[in-house]
Amino acid sequence: EVQLVESGGGLVQPGGSLRLSCVVSGFTFTTYAMNWVRQAPGKGLEWVSSISGSGGTTYYADSVKGRFTISRDNSKNTLYLQINSLRAEDTAVYYCAKGGYYQYFFDHWGQGTLVTVSS
Amino acid sequence: EIVLTQSPGTLSLSPGERATLSCRASQSVRSTYLAWYQQKPGQAPRLLIYGASSRATGIPDRLSGSGSGTDFTLTISRLEPEDFAVYYCQQYDNSPWTFGQGTKVEI
Numbered sequence: 577e578v579q580l581v582e583s584g585g586g587l588v589q590p591g592g593s594l595r596l597s598c599v600v601s602g603f604t605f606t607t608y609a610m611n612w613v614r615q616a617p618g619k620g621l622e623w624v625s626s627i628s629g630s631g632g633t634t635y636y637a638d639s640v641k642g643r644f645t646i647s648r649d650n651s652k653n654t655l656y657l658q659i660n661s662l663r664a665e666d667t668a669v670y671y672c673a674k675g676g677y678y679q680y681f682f683d684h685w686g687q688g689t690l691v692t693v694s695s
Numbered sequence: 696e697i698v699l700t701q702s703p704g705t706l707s708l709s710p711g712e713r714a715t716l717s718c719r720a721s722q723s724v725r726s727t728y729l730a731w732y733q734q735k736p737g738q739a740p741r742l743l744i745y746g747a748s749s750r751a752t753g754i755p756d757r758l759s760g761s762g763s764g765t766d767f768t769l770t771i772s773r774l775e776p777e778d779f780a781v782y783y784c785q786q787y788d789n790s791p792w793t794f795g796q797g798t799k800v801e802i
Binding site: 613620621622623626635637638671676679680681682683684685686687688 | 728730732734739740741742745751783785787790791792793794795796797
Protein backbone atom coordinates (compact mmCIF):
# COMPACT_ATOMS: atom_id res chain seq x y z
CA GLU A 577 0.00 0.00 0.00
CA VAL A 578 1.33 3.39 -1.00
CA GLN A 579 1.62 5.79 1.93
CA LEU A 580 2.85 9.38 2.12
CA VAL A 581 3.14 11.12 5.47
CA GLU A 582 3.96 14.82 5.65
CA SER A 583 5.29 16.70 8.65
CA GLY A 584 6.93 19.99 9.50
CA GLY A 585 4.08 22.44 9.15
CA GLY A 586 3.21 25.03 11.76
CA LEU A 587 2.82 28.70 12.58
CA VAL A 588 5.64 30.90 11.37
CA GLN A 589 6.15 34.65 11.18
CA PRO A 590 6.43 36.46 7.86
CA GLY A 591 9.96 36.17 6.57
CA GLY A 592 10.52 32.94 8.45
CA SER A 593 11.45 29.47 7.26
CA LEU A 594 10.24 25.89 7.57
CA ARG A 595 11.27 22.53 6.21
CA LEU A 596 8.50 20.15 5.25
CA SER A 597 9.16 16.42 5.03
CA CYS A 598 7.26 13.57 3.39
CA VAL A 599 8.15 9.98 4.21
CA VAL A 600 6.87 7.47 1.69
CA SER A 601 6.44 3.72 1.56
CA GLY A 602 4.84 1.08 -0.62
CA PHE A 603 6.62 1.81 -3.89
CA THR A 604 10.09 2.13 -5.38
CA PHE A 605 10.84 5.74 -4.45
CA THR A 606 13.65 6.31 -6.94
CA THR A 607 11.45 5.41 -9.92
CA TYR A 608 8.95 8.21 -9.53
CA ALA A 609 8.89 11.96 -9.62
CA MET A 610 7.59 13.58 -6.46
CA ASN A 611 5.65 16.76 -6.02
CA TRP A 612 4.32 19.38 -3.64
CA VAL A 613 0.85 20.85 -4.15
CA ARG A 614 -0.75 23.40 -1.84
CA GLN A 615 -4.23 24.61 -1.08
CA ALA A 616 -4.94 27.90 0.62
CA PRO A 617 -7.93 27.90 2.99
CA GLY A 618 -11.15 27.70 1.00
CA LYS A 619 -9.28 27.86 -2.34
CA GLY A 620 -8.32 25.52 -5.14
CA LEU A 621 -5.23 23.44 -5.75
CA GLU A 622 -1.93 25.06 -6.70
CA TRP A 623 1.09 23.05 -7.90
CA VAL A 624 4.24 24.20 -6.09
CA SER A 625 7.22 22.08 -7.11
CA SER A 626 8.33 18.76 -8.61
CA ILE A 627 11.51 16.70 -8.61
CA SER A 628 12.50 13.82 -10.85
CA GLY A 629 13.19 10.34 -9.52
CA SER A 630 16.94 10.84 -9.53
CA GLY A 631 16.64 14.32 -8.08
CA GLY A 632 18.49 15.75 -11.04
CA THR A 633 15.63 17.83 -12.40
CA THR A 634 13.45 20.22 -10.45
CA TYR A 635 10.54 22.44 -11.35
CA TYR A 636 8.99 25.36 -9.48
CA ALA A 637 5.92 27.54 -9.76
CA ASP A 638 6.83 31.17 -10.42
CA SER A 639 5.18 32.14 -7.12
CA VAL A 640 7.79 30.22 -5.11
CA LYS A 641 10.86 30.27 -7.35
CA GLY A 642 13.89 31.49 -5.45
CA ARG A 643 12.24 30.98 -2.05
CA PHE A 644 11.38 27.26 -2.01
CA THR A 645 13.75 24.35 -2.60
CA ILE A 646 12.62 20.81 -3.29
CA SER A 647 14.93 17.88 -2.60
CA ARG A 648 14.81 14.17 -1.92
CA ASP A 649 16.87 11.62 -0.01
CA ASN A 650 16.39 8.38 -1.88
CA SER A 651 18.20 6.44 0.86
CA LYS A 652 15.54 7.54 3.35
CA ASN A 653 12.49 7.47 1.04
CA THR A 654 11.91 11.08 2.00
CA LEU A 655 10.91 14.20 0.09
CA TYR A 656 11.61 17.68 1.40
CA LEU A 657 10.48 21.23 0.78
CA GLN A 658 12.58 24.01 2.26
CA ILE A 659 10.46 27.13 2.37
CA ASN A 660 12.11 30.49 3.07
CA SER A 661 11.04 34.12 3.11
CA LEU A 662 7.50 33.10 3.95
CA ARG A 663 4.63 35.41 3.10
CA ALA A 664 1.02 35.50 4.26
CA GLU A 665 -0.06 34.20 0.87
CA ASP A 666 1.97 31.01 1.46
CA THR A 667 -0.54 30.00 4.14
CA ALA A 668 -1.96 26.70 2.94
CA VAL A 669 -2.17 22.97 3.42
CA TYR A 670 0.87 21.50 1.68
CA TYR A 671 0.37 18.07 0.14
CA CYS A 672 3.08 15.68 -0.91
CA ALA A 673 2.05 13.74 -4.01
CA LYS A 674 3.58 10.85 -5.92
CA GLY A 675 3.94 11.32 -9.65
CA GLY A 676 2.96 8.94 -12.39
CA TYR A 677 5.56 6.90 -14.26
CA TYR A 678 7.62 9.65 -15.93
CA GLN A 679 4.55 11.83 -15.95
CA TYR A 680 3.56 14.68 -13.70
CA PHE A 681 0.06 13.77 -12.67
CA PHE A 682 -0.42 12.92 -9.00
CA ASP A 683 -1.64 9.41 -8.29
CA HIS A 684 -1.23 9.25 -4.52
CA TRP A 685 -1.42 12.05 -1.97
CA GLY A 686 -0.50 12.52 1.65
CA GLN A 687 -2.90 13.93 4.22
CA GLY A 688 -1.26 17.36 4.08
CA THR A 689 0.50 19.61 6.57
CA LEU A 690 -0.73 23.10 7.40
CA VAL A 691 1.59 26.05 7.13
CA THR A 692 0.29 29.28 8.65
CA VAL A 693 2.21 32.50 8.10
CA SER A 694 1.17 35.15 10.55
CA SER A 695 2.64 37.59 13.04
CA GLU B 696 1.47 28.86 -18.92
CA ILE B 697 -1.56 26.78 -19.85
CA VAL B 698 -4.68 28.17 -18.16
CA LEU B 699 -7.48 25.69 -17.48
CA THR B 700 -11.04 26.97 -17.17
CA GLN B 701 -13.62 24.64 -15.66
CA SER B 702 -17.36 25.00 -16.11
CA PRO B 703 -19.79 25.23 -14.57
CA GLY B 704 -18.56 26.48 -11.23
CA THR B 705 -21.32 24.60 -9.44
CA LEU B 706 -23.50 21.78 -10.67
CA SER B 707 -26.69 21.07 -8.70
CA LEU B 708 -27.99 17.59 -9.40
CA SER B 709 -29.73 14.65 -7.74
CA PRO B 710 -28.52 11.10 -7.17
CA GLY B 711 -29.02 9.02 -10.28
CA GLU B 712 -28.60 11.97 -12.65
CA ARG B 713 -25.80 12.42 -15.17
CA ALA B 714 -23.06 14.99 -14.53
CA THR B 715 -21.00 16.57 -17.29
CA LEU B 716 -18.00 18.68 -16.25
CA SER B 717 -15.96 20.70 -18.72
CA CYS B 718 -12.31 21.72 -18.71
CA ARG B 719 -11.04 24.05 -21.42
CA ALA B 720 -7.34 24.79 -21.95
CA SER B 721 -5.89 28.07 -23.20
CA GLN B 722 -3.68 26.13 -25.63
CA SER B 723 -3.58 22.58 -26.89
CA VAL B 724 -2.60 19.92 -24.36
CA ARG B 725 -0.47 17.52 -26.38
CA SER B 726 -0.62 13.78 -25.88
CA THR B 727 -3.77 14.24 -23.80
CA TYR B 728 -1.71 14.95 -20.68
CA LEU B 729 -4.78 15.85 -18.66
CA ALA B 730 -5.95 14.47 -15.31
CA TRP B 731 -9.06 14.77 -13.15
CA TYR B 732 -9.22 14.71 -9.34
CA GLN B 733 -12.00 14.54 -6.76
CA GLN B 734 -11.76 16.27 -3.41
CA LYS B 735 -14.14 15.96 -0.49
CA PRO B 736 -14.14 18.37 2.47
CA GLY B 737 -11.21 17.82 4.82
CA GLN B 738 -9.63 15.22 2.56
CA ALA B 739 -6.72 15.13 0.15
CA PRO B 740 -7.55 15.02 -3.55
CA ARG B 741 -7.90 11.65 -5.24
CA LEU B 742 -6.82 10.88 -8.79
CA LEU B 743 -9.75 9.79 -10.97
CA ILE B 744 -8.55 10.01 -14.58
CA TYR B 745 -5.15 10.47 -16.27
CA GLY B 746 -4.22 10.63 -19.93
CA ALA B 747 -7.61 12.30 -20.47
CA SER B 748 -9.50 9.00 -20.44
CA SER B 749 -7.69 6.33 -18.38
CA ARG B 750 -9.32 5.52 -15.06
CA ALA B 751 -7.07 5.30 -12.03
CA THR B 752 -7.03 2.15 -9.92
CA GLY B 753 -10.31 1.55 -8.14
CA ILE B 754 -12.31 4.20 -9.97
CA PRO B 755 -15.74 2.90 -11.02
CA ASP B 756 -16.69 2.84 -14.69
CA ARG B 757 -19.57 5.25 -14.17
CA LEU B 758 -16.83 7.92 -14.26
CA SER B 759 -15.28 8.55 -17.66
CA GLY B 760 -13.01 11.12 -19.23
CA SER B 761 -12.84 12.26 -22.81
CA GLY B 762 -11.48 14.99 -25.03
CA SER B 763 -8.30 16.19 -26.66
CA GLY B 764 -6.60 19.39 -27.71
CA THR B 765 -8.24 22.15 -25.70
CA ASP B 766 -11.57 20.60 -24.66
CA PHE B 767 -11.93 17.88 -22.07
CA THR B 768 -14.90 16.39 -20.23
CA LEU B 769 -15.46 14.35 -17.11
CA THR B 770 -18.77 12.48 -17.14
CA ILE B 771 -20.42 10.73 -14.22
CA SER B 772 -23.13 8.61 -15.77
CA ARG B 773 -25.25 8.10 -12.64
CA LEU B 774 -24.46 10.13 -9.56
CA GLU B 775 -24.04 8.21 -6.33
CA PRO B 776 -24.11 9.96 -2.93
CA GLU B 777 -20.31 9.63 -2.65
CA ASP B 778 -19.82 11.57 -5.92
CA PHE B 779 -20.89 14.90 -4.43
CA ALA B 780 -17.57 16.72 -4.15
CA VAL B 781 -15.28 19.22 -5.89
CA TYR B 782 -13.58 18.13 -9.12
CA TYR B 783 -10.38 19.58 -10.56
CA CYS B 784 -8.69 19.11 -13.90
CA GLN B 785 -4.91 19.37 -14.25
CA GLN B 786 -2.59 19.53 -17.25
CA TYR B 787 0.88 18.00 -17.10
CA ASP B 788 1.95 18.75 -20.66
CA ASN B 789 4.01 21.84 -19.90
CA SER B 790 5.51 23.17 -16.70
CA PRO B 791 4.10 24.91 -14.76
CA TRP B 792 1.60 22.09 -14.26
CA THR B 793 -1.71 23.86 -13.71
CA PHE B 794 -5.12 23.09 -12.23
CA GLY B 795 -8.52 24.38 -13.13
CA GLN B 796 -10.41 26.34 -10.48
CA GLY B 797 -12.72 23.43 -9.73
CA THR B 798 -16.35 22.41 -10.22
CA LYS B 799 -18.49 21.68 -7.19
CA VAL B 800 -21.09 18.96 -7.68
CA GLU B 801 -23.79 19.43 -5.06
CA ILE B 802 -27.14 17.94 -4.27
